[in-house]
Amino acid sequence: MDAGIDRRAVLRGLAAAVAALPVLGAGAATAAAAAAAAPSSYGSWPVSTLEAFADTLVPGERRGPTDRAVAGAAAGPGAVQAGAVALLTAPELPLAPLLPGIATLLDARATGYAVTHLILLPLDRPPFVGLGFEHRTAVTAGLFQPDDPDRPIWQLLSFLVGLAFDTAAHLHTAQALADGHPGLTWIGFPAPGPDGLWRFPEHSYGRALAAPHPATTLSGSPA
Structure with missing residues (x-):
């Protein structure tokens, strides 16, 4: 099913977004505020689908x-609570004009899946949101198949998520x-030092993993 979008433009935009990621930290406060407000400009359906x-x-x-977009399939925070849409709509990234098209493409896939599996979708929400988590997972798995023509789009989008x-x-x-960012807190990301910098004085496994080669120099380099 064709959603009628320029797939090359979407792929270029996603690739440019990945390339632009290193600049996000510079204006984090302003970017976060703008990103928090940005999703409303797309309407509830594209945002819910994403x-x-x-x-x-x-x-x-x-x-x-x-909450309809989040299926509640796991305890604790997920990508939505961690700001996935805020990242996708960050002002420094060139994705804003492309997100409705990406959502439309995903909803088209969900509609096709529902038709072939005889699933009656509710009319008050986007097709992908109308699927149960098990079916959402099946649709998403299909997006990453080697023969899927839009696979690079979903790979880059999932990377950002x-x-x-x-x-x-x-x-x-x-x-x-x-x-207290939900994702960083959940995975136990370490806090910086008092000066705001990260240092890792214990950077090894704490044990010898193999016997050194006899020709190894004192600095640890091979002779």
């Missing part, structure tokens, strides 16, 4: 009893930890 996709990749608990949870890429790391 949230449901993020929640399928890194599931978490529902934000409330009326993962970064939102694992690294809080749209925020300054020290501030994200201070604010």
Whole structure:
């Protein structure tokens, strides 16, 4: 099923977003505020679809009893709580105009899946959001098959979603930890030192993994 979007433009935009990630930390406070407000400009349906996709990749608990995008398939925070949409809509990234098209493409896939599996979708929410978590997972798995023509789009999008949870890429790391970022807190990311810098004095496994080669120099380099 064709959603009628320019797939090359979407792929270029996603690739540019990945390349632009290192600049996000510079204006973290301004970016976070703008990103928090940005999703409303797309309307509830595209945002809900993107949230449901993020929640399928890194599931978490529902934000409330009326939450439809988050399926509640896992305890604790997921990609949605960690700011996946805030990262995708960060002002420094060129994704904003592309997100409705990406959501439309995903909803088209969900509609096709529902038709072939005789699933009656509710009319008051996007097709992908209307699927149960098991079916969302099946649709998402199909997106990553080697023969899927849009596979690179979903690979890059899932990479960004993962970064939102694992690294809080749209925020300054020290501030994200201070604010209790759900993803960083959940994985136990270490806090910086008093000066705001990270240092790792214990950087080994704490035991010899193999006997040194006889020709190894005192500095640890091979002769």
